[in-house]
Amino acid sequence: MTPAIDIRGLTKQYKDVRAVDDVTFSVAPGEVFGFVGHNGAGKTTTIQMLLGLLRPTAGSARVLGRDVVADSLAVRRISGFLPASYALPRDMTPVTFLAYVASMFGLSGKPVRNKIDELLTMFDLGKVAKKKLGGFSSGMTQKVGLAQALINDPQVLFLDEPSTALDPIGRADLMRHLATLARDKGVTVLFSTHILSDIEDASQRVAILHHGRLLAAGDLAELKAAHGTPRMDDLYLTLVRGAMAREGITP
Numbered sequence: 001m002t003p004a005i006d007i008r009g010l011t012k013q014y015k016d017v018r019a020v021d022d023v024t025f026s027v028a029p030g031e032v033f034g035f036v037g038h039n040g041a042g043k044t045t046t047i048q049m050l051l052g053l054l055r056p057t058a059g060s061a062r063v064l065g066r067d068v069v070a071d072s073l074a075v076r077r078i079s080g081f082l083p084a085s086y087a088l089p090r091d092m093t094p095v096t097f098l099a100y101v102a103s104m105f106g107l108s109g110k111p112v113r114n115k116i117d118e119l120l121t122m123f124d125l126g127k128v129a130k131k132k133l134g135g136f137s138s139g140m141t142q143k144v145g146l147a148q149a150l151i152n153d154p155q156v157l158f159l160d161e162p163s164t165a166l167d168p169i170g171r172a173d174l175m176r177h178l179a180t181l182a183r184d185k186g187v188t189v190l191f192s193t194h195i196l197s198d199i200e201d202a203s204q205r206v207a208i209l210h211h212g213r214l215l216a217a218g219d220l221a222e223l224k225a226a227h228g229t230p231r232m233d234d235l236y237l238t239l240v241r242g243a244m245a246r247e248g249i250t251p
């Protein structure tokens with residue numbers, strides 16, 4: 001099966017920092033894929049390269065067959081993106097903001113109004129649909145962020161640390177939404193996180209990044225079995241300690 005996201009030797013060198021170092025993995029169509037790493041591991045840089053927002057120093061990547069450098073506009077058209085940090089326009093409401101994002105994709109009229117209603121219901125934002133975004137809590141802001149990422153009915157969804165601002169109920173709801181999108185609509189989801197329990201709840205397959213390098217990628221159950229670690233946090237610690245030992249760093 002052709003992967004939905006295919007990353008080969010992807011590398012990003014900033015002046016003196018190799019933020020992403022020769023990373024290779026793929027994501028199958030319709031899966032919720034977990035992209036794990038500590039703060040500064042290179043998750044955001046990778047996602048931005050996949051969306052054509054940053055140019056790789058080396059390597060390549062394709063999203064549904066489109067090259068992320070040569071065909072970045074096409075990639076963005078079929079993708080949804082929730083950045084790790086962003087500010088919503090304080091004077092807009094969820095309705096006006098979602099209509100605005102839709103207009104960036106050239107979408108308007110009744111189909112967009114229906115889509116906005118669907119997203120407001122999905123994220124339980126109906127009661128605040130006409131309230132100014134300036135007064136929203138971080139959890140509600142996150143829900144509006146997720147709604148905007150879905151306005152264009154994306155085939156691939158990139159979520160950069162989507163659960164960070166959510167409380168336990170919001171987090172469980174998010175994981176349920178992601179599973180539903182993948183199962184019912186065939187949406188491919190790549191979400192980054194450093195919250196290991198999110199991965200266990202949502203993903204069958206994962207990639208684990210450490211200081212820009214891929215420590216492991218594949219089926220989570222198989223990785224746990226291969227390393228004799230029944231839990232995700234044990235697997236993560238085992239892989240990180242192994243990497244540190246190879247680099248001559250004592251924990």
Ligand SMILES: Nc1ncnc2c1ncn2[C@@H]1O[C@H](COP(=O)(O)OP(=O)(O)OP(=O)(O)O)[C@@H](O)[C@H]1O
Nearest residue numbers: 014017019037038039040041042043044045046084
């Ligand atoms: N524009 C930049 N110039 C120089 N270095 C950068 C730049 N952007 C990111 N970096 C560095 O690249 C590395 C990877 O950063 P990145 O934001 O991709 O990590 P991350 O895994 O998303 O982290 P977090 O979970 O904290 O968001 C870090 O060392 C960071 O300081």
